[in-house]
Amino acid sequence: MNTDLPSEVQTWIGQPRYEEAGEFEVERGYMLTSLASVENGNPLFWDADVARALTGGWIAPPTTISLWFRPHWWAPGRAKARQPLQVHFDLKEVLGLPEAIMTENEIVFHEPVRPGDRLTTRQILREVSPLKTTRLGQGRFWVIDVEYMNQKGQLAARESYTGFGYVKGGA
């Protein structure tokens, strides 16, 4: 364990946090917008006959998985903006690292996601590095896993993000 970490952060490592349902059901509109953004013409996602034949109906493009748990920019009655991957933002705040980027991403795909699904996610901090200096500045790398379950309790995907939180230009 990295003992120069605040004790609060040390208690987060390995603990599932922020188990929550997505704010809306999986729907076709966002799938098509995502496909259009990368000009993905895979007929599985555009042709109902192909979708029916291969997957028993529409499924979401696998890499849209994180889209379904990202909160709205604004919602009525919400005093403070909700963040996706809240553990990432908690680390920035507690470690005093105001900037951050993602450097690595891994997704393992299980049960396909379909329109009407309501995903539940939880976040698990896996590790935090000692202080390191990169061309962006001085900071720490961290690894956060996200698990996505559908409303039937089936695992849809496991994702792992490596982020680098830093002070620009060095501490």
Added chain:
Amino acid sequence: MGRGIGRLLLSDVAPGDEMPKLAYDVTATTVILGALATRDWRPMHHDRDFAQQRNGVKDIFLNTPNQAAWFERYVEDWTGPLGRLGRMKFRMRDSVFPGARMVFQGTVQKVGTDEKGCGWVELSLELRVGEKTMTACEARVAVPVSETDNPWARKGEDWKP
């Protein structure tokens, strides 16, 4: 369903095979559309001032889930609709900015079947700008082992991504 819609079989593939390259000119619209399509509202993906002043980079840049979507598109262009991604891992070594001509390229690393008879292809992929690899990706994708096989039909213990 015939091969007219791009049906790749496991027997069509061998280690060392190179995938056709895909080139795409990145604009500010590419970056912003990609961010909003993935519901990523962070300003470094749509606000150049923020990207420069806060992140210390030269411009807005492609976000993580949109890069995943680009790699998915690249793989599915090659496999056709029966290709089913099992896993994907990528490392972003540098940022992709508007004005870049990004080129995707890939090589087959491994071909085989698992104990359940599912056909797997392991790919080494790159997103390059000029001579530089901006993002390096490893992907594992299931493809049919026969004309009647459908990787999407696999569930539970028969699906080992």
